[in-house]
Amino acid sequence: MTLLQLTLKNLSRRRVRTALTIMGIGLGIGAVVALLGLAWGLEASWTDAYKVRKTDLVVRRSGGGLIAQPFPDSASEQVAQIPGVSQVASLLTEVLSIESVPMMVVSGRQWQSFLWENLKIVSGRLPTSADEKVVVLGTLAAEMLEKKPGDKITIEIDEFEVVGIADGGAVVENGAIMISLPLLQGVMQKDKMVNFINVRLDPKSRDPHTVSQVIQQHIPGCRVDIAEEVLSQSDGVKTFKAMNWGTSIIALLVGTFGVMNTMFMSVFERTREIGILLALGWKRSRILRMILLESVTLCFAAGIVGIIAGIALLKILTLMPWMQGRIEPQITIELLSLALGLAIAVGVASGLYPALHCTRINPSLAIRQV
Amino acid sequence: MPSPSAANAPLLEIDDVRREFDDGQVLALRGVNLTIHEGEYVAIMGSSGSGKSTLLSLLGALDTPNSGEIRYRGQSLSSYPDLGQFRAKHLGFIFQSFLLLPTLTALENVLVPMFEMPWSRPERQRRAAELLEAVGMGHRLNHMPEKLSGGERQRVAIARSLANEPSILLADEPTGNLDTQNAAQIMDLLRSVHHQRKNTMILVTHDPAIAKTADRIITMRDGQVVEDTQTHPHTAIS
Incomplete structure (x- = not known):
């Protein structure tokens, strides 16, 4: 038995709660994938247009x-x-x-x-x-x-x-x-x-x-941009990207507090068990790692769910009349890595406080809890 | 496991230990002095609130005294940088309510303390299976605690307490949640474990019949040791 196996067992004990938490943060990650996929896609679609025209510079009004x-x-x-x-x-x-x-x-x-x-x-x-x-x-x-x-x-x-x-x-x-x-x-x-x-x-x-x-x-009164940078330099696109990042961060913050709530409920319910582990000689650092691993595993699963949801959402959006011919969403390795990276970061951020709480548990009192 | 040369050497020395709770309103231990030797089987008796469980928590390094000192083989517990490591290496716990982890099988419960030992995974598996076999649970390795009877759960807990080959077994009312027949079987098992492994066993009980099976009975009242009787010659090691 490894720490990861123990973690998976802990997560599987309340399947509905785990699934709902995964859905919650998964939607946040899905929003990140969809919104950034759109923003990056907008940039890439117009940059592609300049590429095929073999345009080097673009002159326009500031x-x-x-x-x-x-x-x-x-x-x-x-x-x-x-x-x-x-x-x-x-x-x-x-x-x-x-x-x-x-x-x-x-x-x-x-x-x-x-x-x-x-x-x-x-x-x-x-x-x-x-x-x-x-x-x-x-x-x-x-x-x-x-x-x-x-x-x-x-x-x-x-x-x-x-x-x-x-x-x-x-x-x-x-x-x-x-x-x-x-x-x-x-x-x-x-x-x-x-x-x-x-x-x-x-x-x-x-x-x-x-x-x-x-x-x-x-x-x-005019500005000149290298063709590949036209979109990234555009005020409109900057605003669009800022809004997308803003929405993504809000979605992720909501998800982070959701996971933190789940982790807190989970460790409060298991105070006695954590006391047992401490009584049996587990180092407090191992308890911390176990709780963090639970949180990160939860968010990693949510990251996978979010990526699937985000890609599905992008596919649906590309069928919308207002999207067609203007943006081809970008689903790149960078985007997927970013989504998974953010999911793991959310896992660490939301698990750290409950994990630190666990390391302060008094085993003598905890094992007497009913 | 103690060496024969360590026979009758002091294993635990409890020197004027006091423990209070609620800012001194509850005095659980009022200056306890005791010496427990290698290989001894000691029963601590007393009524509810006498301080016997508090004393066991202190001996088990689960709690720390407000004053006084507890020494393990001459070294003060307060000087250990990590009491968790001390517990993992030297102590085995058996609780009244078994305290098995409900999501883990019998085998996995015995594996849990071994996380802190430098053994390979196959080595841990082998040791855990052997321990369960030794307590008569070899046929229920993969059973969840909820599928086991009270007696079976306590057997798994005994196997778990032996996981890291501790020098001291601490048992807190190990038969308290069992019927008479199962209680007798568990006590036979504990005595057998003590006899074979020759480790020190400290057992908290309020049952005089169980206490009489020990080499020595310590009686507590109002946070103090009021009686310390040698019932059998201490022959576990010597």
């Missing part, structure tokens, strides 16, 4: 959320002149309600820019000119809107023809409607305005940080 405030397109000409910049592509991105889909990314792209290069036509074709009143749908967007080439689509009050379905290579691209920049500027009444400039650097040029500093100096 502040703002995921979709930045617009600024004059003339800035793109200034950016193009900066040494080390190879290509620029202006973009007006809007999140609009399109027919039955409540939120959909509409991406107005500079005509003949590299932003059209990553689109692999699955059916139909690309537009033939900047003025042709047509759109291309990402594969996911076509699915959500139930459209095929030849169908009509209404953006705000203007009607467009769907001429092609394209695989953009990233979930954000596949969930979007692609349209030429001047057409979207017209629909949104934002003439000659853009909210992003995608920049490709000359491979032989200086490092991206230096170029971004130079761009920032030339265009006051």
Whole structure:
């Protein structure tokens, strides 16, 4: 018999209470997995989009959320002149309600820019000119809107023809409607305005940080981010992540007190037994280890339950219309390790006080308890 | 197990021990002086509240005196850095209400004290099974305490008390919860264990018939030793 076997026997004596405690903290861990999976997924989904576009730098206005405030397109000409910049592509991105889909990314792209290069036509074709009143749908967007080439689509009050379905290579691209920049500027009444400039650097040029500093100096009021860092630097995403962490911490705190309550009830019920163990010569440190091991085992099991619940929740969320095409949740080894690590930390935190209480038990009095 | 050369050497010396509770309102022991030798079988008698169980708790290092000293083989118990280790290595306890752990089998209950010993797991298993066999419980190794009769539970408790080969067995009313037949069997077993293992046995009882089986009877009243009688010559070791 090992200490772990003894621990499992102790936990299995009140199965319903143990199961309910596991469910309680498991839900907390599940919330962590789901919320962080979403936050990390949001970041990764947009970073993937920049990767497939082969964008090195992103210029936008300082502040703002995921979709930045617009600024004059003339800035793109200034950016193009900066040494080390190879290509620029202006973009007006809007999140609009399109027919039955409540939120959909509409991406107005500079005509003949590299932003059209990553689109692999699955059916139909690309537009033939900047003025042709047509759109291309990402594969996911076509699915959500139930459209095929030849169908009509209404953006705000203007009607467009769907001429092609394209695989953009990233979930954000596949969930979007692609349209030429001047057409979207017209629909949104934002003439000659853009909210992003995608920049490709000359491979032989200086490092991206230096170029971004130079761009920032030339265009006051704008910020320039390395493509992989755009999302993590966005105020909106920072807020989203902070809220997710906040919710996760509250869920974990609730769980911690739940486990602590369970452990206290458990050790109070077993005061006499702990007194017996002390009378039989068990070191107080071994008693402490046993109670901590019970708490950690409980939370480890809750961690497994939480991970399963979190993944299930993410799978359900990805089926929701407001999620599709915008976020692909990230279920990574890092996330799962973090969830299990947090579960174990909760186990230690919630078991420590009851365990210390046990080490102060007087065996002579404890064994007389009825 | 004591060596023959240790015969009749003082094992426990109790020197003017006092124990009070509730800030001195209850005087459980009022200056007890005793010497218990290697291999002795001592019965401590007395009515309820006489202080016999308090004395047993102090001898078992489960409690500490307010004043006075208890020495084990000449070393004061207060000088031991870890009384838990002292209990694990030198003492075996048998309680009136058995105090087996309810979630563990008979075998596992006997294994519990062995956690503190430097034996391998197979070695512990073997020792525990042998002890249960020796107390007539070899056929019930994997039974839970709730499936055992009172007499059987006390046999398991006796096996557990012997787990770490203690030099002293402390039994607190070991037959108090048993019927006459089972009580007689348990006392036979305890005497047999004492005779074979030659360890010191200190037994608390209020039953004169049981006390008469001991080499020596110590009678307590109001927290003091009022009588100390040698009933049989002490032959356990010598």
